[in-house]
Amino acid sequence: MGYLVLARKYRPQKFEDVVKQEHITKALANALISGRLAHAILLSGPRGTGKTSIARILAKCVNCESGPTAAPCNSCRSCKEITSGHAADVFEIDGASNNKVENVRELRENANYMPAHSPYKIYIIDEVHMLSDSAFNALLKILEEPPAHVKFFFATTDPNKIPITILSRCQRHDCRRVDVDSIIKHMALLCEKESIDISPEALTIIAREADGSIRDALSLLNLIITSTTDRIGTEQIVDILGGLDRQSLFDVSQAVFDQDAGKIIEIIARLYDRGQNMIKLFSELLEHFRNLLVIKIDGSTGTLCDVSEFELNAMREQVKNIPQIYIHQILDVLFKEEYTIRQSSAPKLAVEMAFIRVIQIRPALSIETLIEKIDILQKGLTEKPPAESVSYPEQPPQTFGDDSKPAPAPQNQIPPNVTPDLTPNIIPDARDYQPPGAENEPPVAEVKEDNPTPIYEDAPRMNRQKVQIKDEPIEKSWEKILTTVANENPALAACFSDSQLKKISDNQLEVLFKTKQFNIKYANRDNHPSIIQNACSQYFGNAIQVSLSGRQAKSKSGMAQKKEVKTLENETLNHPLVEDAMKIFNGKIVEIKIL
Numbered sequence: 001m002g003y004l005v006l007a008r009k010y011r012p013q014k015f016e017d018v019v020k021q022e023h024i025t026k027a028l029a030n031a032l033i034s035g036r037l038a039h040a041i042l043l044s045g046p047r048g049t050g051k052t053s054i055a056r057i058l059a060k061c062v063n064c065e066s067g068p069t070a071a072p073c074n075s076c077r078s079c080k081e082i083t084s085g086h087a088a089d090v091f092e093i094d095g096a097s098n099n100k101v102e103n104v105r106e107l108r109e110n111a112n113y114m115p116a117h118s119p120y121k122i123y124i125i126d127e128v129h130m131l132s133d134s135a136f137n138a139l140l141k142i143l144e145e146p147p148a149h150v151k152f153f154f155a156t157t158d159p160n161k162i163p164i165t166i167l168s169r170c171q172r173h174d175c176r177r178v179d180v181d182s183i184i185k186h187m188a189l190l191c192e193k194e195s196i197d198i199s200p201e202a203l204t205i206i207a208r209e210a211d212g213s214i215r216d217a218l219s220l221l222n223l224i225i226t227s228t229t230d231r232i233g234t235e236q237i238v239d240i241l242g243g244l245d246r247q248s249l250f251d252v253s254q255a256v257f258d259q260d261a262g263k264i265i266e267i268i269a270r271l272y273d274r275g276q277n278m279i280k281l282f283s284e285l286l287e288h289f290r291n292l293l294v295i296k297i298d299g300s301t302g303t304l305c306d307v308s309e310f311e312l313n314a315m316r317e318q319v320k321n322i323p324q325i326y327i328h329q330i331l332d333v334l335f336k337e338e339y340t341i342r343q344s345s346a347p348k349l350a351v352e353m354a355f356i357r358v359i360q361i362r363p364a365l366s367i368e369t370l371i372e373k374i375d376i377l378q379k380g381l382t383e384k385p386p387a388e389s390v391s392y393p394e395q396p397p398q399t400f401g402d403d404s405k406p407a408p409a410p411q412n413q414i415p416p417n418v419t420p421d422l423t424p425n426i427i428p429d430a431r432d433y434q435p436p437g438a439e440n441e442p443p444v445a446e447v448k449e450d451n452p453t454p455i456y457e458d459a460p461r462m463n464r465q466k467v468q469i470k471d472e473p474i475e476k477s478w479e480k481i482l483t484t485v486a487n488e489n490p491a492l493a494a495c496f497s498d499s500q501l502k503k504i505s506d507n508q509l510e511v512l513f514k515t516k517q518f519n520i521k522y523a524n525r526d527n528h529p530s531i532i533q534n535a536c537s538q539y540f541g542n543a544i545q546v547s548l549s550g551r552q553a554k555s556k557s558g559m560a561q562k563k564e565v566k567t568l569e570n571e572t573l574n575h576p577l578v579e580d581a582m583k584i585f586n587g588k589i590v591e592i593k594i595l
Contacts, residue, residue, distance in 0.1 A: 021049065037062070
C-alpha cells in the first residue's frame with residue numbers, strides 16, 4: 001500500500017478512538033447493547049469532527065460476526081471489508097454527486113434485496129443535505145418504513161437544509177468542535193508513533209489553525225512534516241502556515257501594560273513584514289485581551305477561546321498585578337476601533353494608532369476605592385492635631401537701629417521646631433488664632449481635655465444622656481447620631497441622608513431608606529453596620545440592635561402629577577425673567593420641559 005496521510009492512516013476503528021465525542025459514542029453503544037438502535041441515524045456537526053468515522057464504526061458494530069456489539073472485532077470478514085471500503089453490504093454514497101431523484105429511486109429498488117452475507121444492508125449517505133427536494137421526497141417512504149434488513153446512517157455539516165420531514169424520521173446526534181487541548185494531545189500521540197520531534201508551542205499553533213477540526217489539524221501536520229526535516233518549532237510553523245505565533249500576542253499585551261509605544265510599533269512592523277494580515281492580527285489581539293479579562297474576573301477556563309493549558313498559566317501570570325478595570329478599559333477602546341480598522345485602506349497604520357490610543361489610558365479607580373480615598377482625605381483634613389503636639393514659634397527679638405524703627409521681619413523664616421516641608425502647606429484653623437485684644441487670654445489651642453476620643457467598640461457610657469433624650473423627637477436624635485458618624489466616616493453619614501430612624505423597642509431600631517439602592521449597599525459594606533450600631537448604642541446609653549431596610553417613595557396619582565406639571569408651567573410663563581427675555585429677543589415659547 002502506498003503512503004497514507006495521517007487522517008486516513010489513523011482513522012478511528014473503535015468508539016474509543018473517536019476524539020471528544022463521548023456523548024455520541026456512549027449513546028450508540030448503549031443502543032447496541034440494549035438492542036434499541038434506530039433504523040435511521042443522522043450525524044451532524046462541523047467538518048472533520050468524526051461524523052463519517054462514527055457511521056463506519058457503527059456499521060461494523062452492526063454487521064460484526066460477534067455483533068451487534070459496541071466493540072467490533074476488526075478481524076472478521078465484514079469488519080475488514082468495511083475498513084478497506086469494499087464491503088458488499090455497506091454502501092457509502094456521496095450526497096453531493098448523487099443528489100438526483102433517479103439515484104434515490106435506484107437506492108429504493110436495491111434496498112429490497114437481502115444483504116449478501118451480513119445481517120444488515122447499510123446505506124451511509126455523506127453530505128445528505130445536498131440532495132434535491134425531489135430526492136428527499138422519494139426517500140421519505142422507505143426512510144419511514146424501511147425493510148427489516150436495512151439501516152440508514154446520514155452525515156451532514158448543515159442540518160438546517162434538510163427538510164423537517166426527513167429530520168423527524170431520524171435519530172439525530174450532533175458532533176461538537178474539538179477543543180485545542182484535545183487536538184494537541186491527539187497530535188502529540190500520533191507524532192510519538194511517527195517519531196516526529198515537534199514542540200508543544202508548534203502543536204498549539206496547528207491546533208488553533210484547525211478551528212476545532214481533527215482532520216484539518218492532521219492535514220496541516222502532514223504539510224509541516226513534509227516541509228522540514230529538522231525539529232519542528234514555532235518559527236517553522238509560522239513560516240510555512242503564515243499564522244501568528246502566540247508569543248507575539250503576549251508581547252503586545254505586555255507592552256500595552258508597560259505603556260511602551262515603541263515596542264508595540266516594532267512588533268506590528270515585524271508581523272506586517274512577515275505577511276500577517278492586519279485585520280486578522282487585530283482580531284487575535286482582541287480575543288487575547290478578552291481572555292485576559294475573563295481570567296482576571298474569575299479565572300474560569302470554560303469560557304476561554306481556544307486556550308491551551310500552558311497559555312492559561314502564562315495569562316494568569318501576566319494579569320496578576322493588573323487591575324481588572326484597566327483591562328476592561330483597554331478592551332473597550334479596542335472594540336470601538338475594530339470597525340475603523342476593518343474599513344481602513346491602511347490597516348497597519350490604523351492598528352498602530354489604535355494601540356497608541358490604548359497606551360494613553362490611565363487606569364481608573366472603582367467607585368468603592370474612590371469613596372475610601374475621599375473618606376481618608378476628608379478625615380485627614382478635618383482632624384485637628386493634638387494640643388500637646390502644637391507648638392508656637394517664639395517671636396524673634398526686635399532690634400532697633402539708629403532711627404529707632406523696628407527692623408523688618410525676615411521673610412520665609414522657618415521656626416526650628418517645625419518641619420520645613422510641611423510649614424508652607426499648612427492652613428491653620430481659624431480657631432487657632434486669637435481675636436484682637438485677647439492677648440492676655442489663654443490660647444484656645446493649648447486647652448487640654450482629659451476625656452479621650454470615644455471608641456465605638458468599647459462598652460457605651462454616657463448614661464447621663466439617656467435622661468435628656470426621653471422627650472426628644474426621634475428625628476432630632478437621628479441627626480445627632482449622624483453628626484457623630486460624620487466625624488469618623490463622612491461618606492457613610494452622607495449615604496444616610498435619605499434615611500430616617502424608627503424606634504421599635506428600647507434596644508432595637510430600624511433605619512429606613514427611601515429610594516437609593518446604592519446607599520443601602522454602601523451602608524452594609526465592611527464595618528459600616530457596626531459603626532452605626534455603636535453610634536446609636538453610645539448615644540442612647542445602652543446596647544442597641546440596628547437593622548437597615550429600604551422602601552420606595554409613594555408615587556403620586558396621575559391627576560396630582562398633571563396638576564403639578566400645570567402649576568410649574570404657569571409659574572414658568574409668568575416668571576419675570578422669561579417675560580423680559582421674550583421681549584428683548586422677540587421670541588416665543590416652543591416647549592416647556594419639566595426637569
